[in-house]
Amino acid sequence: ETGVTQTPRHLVMGMTNKKSLKCEQHLGHNAMYWYKQSAKKPLELMFVYSLEERVENNSVPSRFSPECPNSSHLFLHLHTLQPEDSALYLCASSQQGNSPLHFGNGTRLTVT
Amino acid sequence: GENVEQHPSTLSVQEGDSAVIKCTYSDSASNYFPWYKQELGKRPQLIIDIRSNVGEKKDQRIAVTLNKTAKHFSLHITETQPEDSAVYFCAARDSGYALNFGKGTSLLVTP
Numbered sequence: 001e002t003g004v005t006q007t008p009r010h011l012v013m014g015m016t017n018k019k020s021l022k023c024e025q026h027l028g029h030n031a032m033y034w035y036k037q038s039a040k041k042p043l044e045l046m047f048v049y050s051l052e053e054r055v056e057n058n059s060v061p062s063r064f065s066p067e068c069p070n071s072s073h074l075f076l077h078l079h080t081l082q083p084e085d086s087a088l089y090l091c092a093s094s095q096q097g098n099s100p101l102h103f104g105n106g107t108r109l110t111v112t
Numbered sequence: 113g114e115n116v117e118q119h120p121s122t123l124s125v126q127e128g129d130s131a132v133i134k135c136t137y138s139d140s141a142s143n144y145f146p147w148y149k150q151e152l153g154k155r156p157q158l159i160i161d162i163r164s165n166v167g168e169k170k171d172q173r174i175a176v177t178l179n180k181t182a183k184h185f186s187l188h189i190t191e192t193q194p195e196d197s198a199v200y201f202c203a204a205r206d207s208g209y210a211l212n213f214g215k216g217t218s219l220l221v222t223p
Contacts, residue, residue, distance in 0.1 A: 048209045050209055
C-alpha cells in the first residue's frame with residue numbers, strides 16, 4: 001500500500017476515445033499533482049491542486065482536463081489524444097509547504 | 113521557472129565503490145531539495161531531502177550536500193550495492209507548490 005493509489009495501471013486508447021485516470025490518496029495531504037514521465041525526459045509537471053483549487057497549470061494541452069472533487073481524489077480526463085501522449089502518468093500528493101511528494105504507481109498510457 | 117540540471121545521465125560503479133550525482137538549479141529562491149530513487153517499473157520514492165538552512169545531511173550510506181551560493185547540490189552513496197541500481201532524480205522547489213526535477217541518472221552497480 002503506497003498511500004497513493006492510481007487506476008488503471010495500464011490503459012490503451014485510440015485517438016478518438018475518451019478515458020479518465022483516477023488517483024486517490026490516503027495520507028491526509030492537502031495538495032495533489034499530475035506528472036508525465038516519458039522516456040529520456042524529466043518528470044514533467046502538468047497540474048497542481050492545493051485545497052482542491054488548481055494552483056498550477058504548466059501549459060498543458062486542453063485535451064488533458066484535470067478534476068479535483070475533494071482533497072483525496074484527483075482525476076485526469078483524456079480526449080482526442082495523440083500518439084506522443086503515450087507515457088507514464090504519475091499522481092502525487094503532499095502536505096502544503098516544504099514537504100516531499102508521495103507518488104502513486106502510475107498509469108502506463110498507450111495511444112494508438 | 114526553476115531549471116534543474118543533473119549529471120551524469122549514466123553512472124556505472126563497482127560494488128563497494130562510491131557514487132556521486134550532481135545537480136544545479138537556477139532559482140535562488142529554491143529552498144527544498146529532495147532526491148528520489150526509481151527502480152524499473154516502479155514509482156519514484158524519496159530517499160533523502162535537504163532544506164536550504166542546512167549544508168549537509170546524512171542517512172546511513174546516503175548523504176546530500178547543498179551549496180546555496182553556487183546553487184548546486186549532490187547525492188553521495190557510499191559502499192554501493194547491486195540493489196542501489198536504479199534511476200535517481202534530483203528536484204528543487206521554489207516558493208511555489210511543485211517540484212522541478214532533473215533528467216535523472218541511471219546508476220548501475222556491478223558485482
